[in-house]
Amino acid sequence: MDIIQSIFQYILDMGAPVFVPLIMIVVGLVVRMKFKDAFSSGLTLGVAFIGMSLIIGFMMGSIGPAAEQFVKNTGIKLNAIDGGWTAMAALAWAWPLAFLMFPLQIGINLIMLAIKQTNTLNVDLWNVWGKILPAVIVVAVSKSMVLAFIVAAIQMIVELKMADINQKQIQKLTQIPGVTSTHSMTLFGVLLYPINRLLDFVPGMNKHIDANWLKQKLGVFAENHIMGFIIAALIGIFARLSIPEILTLGVQGAAALTLFPMISKLFMQALSPLSDATSEFMKRRFKGREFHIGLDWPIMAGCNEVWVTTIILIPIMLGLAVILPGNNVLPFAGIINLSVAVPALIVTGGNLLRMIVLGIITTPVFLYVATNIAPIVTDLAKTTKSVDVPSGQMITWSTIEYPDFRYIFARAANGEILWILGALIWIGLFILYYKGMKNRNNKLDKEDEGLGRIA
Amino acid sequence: MKRVIVACGSGVATSQTVASKVQRLLKERNIPAQVDAVDIKSIDMYVKTAAVYIAITKPEKEYPIPVCNGIAFLTGVGMENELQKVIDALR
Numbered sequence: 001m002d003i004i005q006s007i008f009q010y011i012l013d014m015g016a017p018v019f020v021p022l023i024m025i026v027v028g029l030v031v032r033m034k035f036k037d038a039f040s041s042g043l044t045l046g047v048a049f050i051g052m053s054l055i056i057g058f059m060m061g062s063i064g065p066a067a068e069q070f071v072k073n074t075g076i077k078l079n080a081i082d083g084g085w086t087a088m089a090a091l092a093w094a095w096p097l098a099f100l101m102f103p104l105q106i107g108i109n110l111i112m113l114a115i116k117q118t119n120t121l122n123v124d125l126w127n128v129w130g131k132i133l134p135a136v137i138v139v140a141v142s143k144s145m146v147l148a149f150i151v152a153a154i155q156m157i158v159e160l161k162m163a164d165i166n167q168k169q170i171q172k173l174t175q176i177p178g179v180t181s182t183h184s185m186t187l188f189g190v191l192l193y194p195i196n197r198l199l200d201f202v203p204g205m206n207k208h209i210d211a212n213w214l215k216q217k218l219g220v221f222a223e224n225h226i227m228g229f230i231i232a233a234l235i236g237i238f239a240r241l242s243i244p245e246i247l248t249l250g251v252q253g254a255a256a257l258t259l260f261p262m263i264s265k266l267f268m269q270a271l272s273p274l275s276d277a278t279s280e281f282m283k284r285r286f287k288g289r290e291f292h293i294g295l296d297w298p299i300m301a302g303c304n305e306v307w308v309t310t311i312i313l314i315p316i317m318l319g320l321a322v323i324l325p326g327n328n329v330l331p332f333a334g335i336i337n338l339s340v341a342v343p344a345l346i347v348t349g350g351n352l353l354r355m356i357v358l359g360i361i362t363t364p365v366f367l368y369v370a371t372n373i374a375p376i377v378t379d380l381a382k383t384t385k386s387v388d389v390p391s392g393q394m395i396t397w398s399t400i401e402y403p404d405f406r407y408i409f410a411r412a413a414n415g416e417i418l419w420i421l422g423a424l425i426w427i428g429l430f431i432l433y434y435k436g437m438k439n440r441n442n443k444l445d446k447e448d449e450g451l452g453r454i455a
Numbered sequence: 456m457k458r459v460i461v462a463c464g465s466g467v468a469t470s471q472t473v474a475s476k477v478q479r480l481l482k483e484r485n486i487p488a489q490v491d492a493v494d495i496k497s498i499d500m501y502v503k504t505a506a507v508y509i510a511i512t513k514p515e516k517e518y519p520i521p522v523c524n525g526i527a528f529l530t531g532v533g534m535e536n537e538l539q540k541v542i543d544a545l546r
Contacts, residue, residue, distance in 0.1 A: 123530070179529075265492060295526075298469045
């Protein structure tokens with residue numbers, strides 16, 4: 001037993017860039033990939049880790065000192081730098097038990113389909129990383145692996161139910177039949193739904209704003225390099241750097257935000273044969289049965305309301321980050337808050353004004369959760385050696401998806417009574433959401449019938 | 456070599472899944488092409504150097520190159536049809 005333990009420890013000690021490729025090769029062989037394909041995928045993952053580490057190190061090395069100056073000049077403490085979702089995904093994949101989420105996800109989906117508790121077949125296996133992250137947080141907070149997997153399982157079940165009940169609304173928004181989204185960010189809808197209902201009592205909330213026109217005018221601000229430049233330059237200005245330093249920092253920021261997604265693509269490339277094989281497997285098991293295909297959130301990326309919301313929230317997030325007491329997060333790579341825009345799109349049915357209001361109201365939630373998980377996430381990066389975080393700095397994600405669920409359930413798993421109560425309340429809100437959306441779906445169906453759209 | 460672009464929300468995950476799949480399918484049929492995943496925010500820039508655009512979302516305007524439906528590659532429904540459209544556009 002000890003020998004096996006020490007072999008594992010030996011492999012893990014080599015750090016994520018080595019052990020994750022090893023796991024990938026083994027998993028690849030298990031699903032019957034050819035050795036050279038499995039080796040290639042594994043090695044690509046290693047490359048992705050090193051690449052990610054380089055960029056994050058670069059970003060923290062350039063923005064970090066400027067942020068420290070900023071802190072000295074303004075007295076505002078912002079130590080945790082936002083590496084965005086691409087950095088988080090890299091960390092998630094570095095968790096030694098990460099790959100176990102694949103069979104858990106597939107198993108839960110198959111069981112729920114078999115007992116007719118869901119009508120959705122989730123083929124988006126890439127987003128398994130979205131379940132690895134909360135598991136990691138739960139382990140850090142409660143030290144229990146078992147609870148981590150239980151929370152992950154709860155999330156998977158809720159996701160499938162959300163995918164079911166959101167299908168009609170998503171179809172209305174995207175015009176794509178037969179699909180829905182199993183992306184975990186939809187869970188934030190549970191918190192947004194009651195707030196949205198409250199907005200019903202505020203006059204003027206149903207005013208229609210033309211998102212397409214706004215997107216054309218403002219769209220350029222959402223481009224990675226432009227945004228990176230502007231935010232980094234702003235930090236430089238507030239840090240009272242010289243003009244050449246500000247401009248250099250700006251270009252460095254642009255570089256970091258442009259390169260992040262480019263490297264992240266390598267993760268996807270490496271995992272795509274595995275994800276393909278598993279979705280083929282899933283589809284074959286349920287041939288002939290009518291179900292919705294659960295996809296990634298970008299199917300809704302064609303709705304300009306999403307982009308306009310995220311752009312308008314950029315200055316708001318920066319402003320709130322500076323004024324909110326107790327916030328330690330410097331929003332940067334994750335500043336495009338899709339984690340609120342997409343669920344808001346679904347909950348409000350595409351009402352841009354409400355989406356923006358919901359975004360503004362909930363931004364503090366994102367910032368506070370990001371602040372609280374920064375030490376956990378930074379620690380994971382250090383222990384798995386997946387990402388090089390300079391000492392004295394922390395890394396986090398300013399717009400972590402469904403922050404409420406992740407935080408509440410992590411604290412609940414730690415046995416804290418208050419948070420267990422919180423978890424129960426969350427589940428209660430989820431049931432409310434489910435019922436509310438069901439009513440909405442019935443109304444949507446009646447509208448379609450009235451217009452002669454469905455038989 | 457002619458270029459095929461696939462765009463999604465961030466140019467990372469969904470578009471890369473489709474891009475990898477299309478690359479594989481084209482390779483099986485011995486059709487040379489470079490398939491790249493790009494992010495939809497910068498689509499106008501990428502369209503200039505591509506022969507065909509595989510869209511995951513409904514395109515909101517006319518593009519100077521043929522546009523195909525990327526969802527088919529994710530769901531498998533109608534995939535052969537869309538693949539043929541891509542192949543035709545590459546000729």
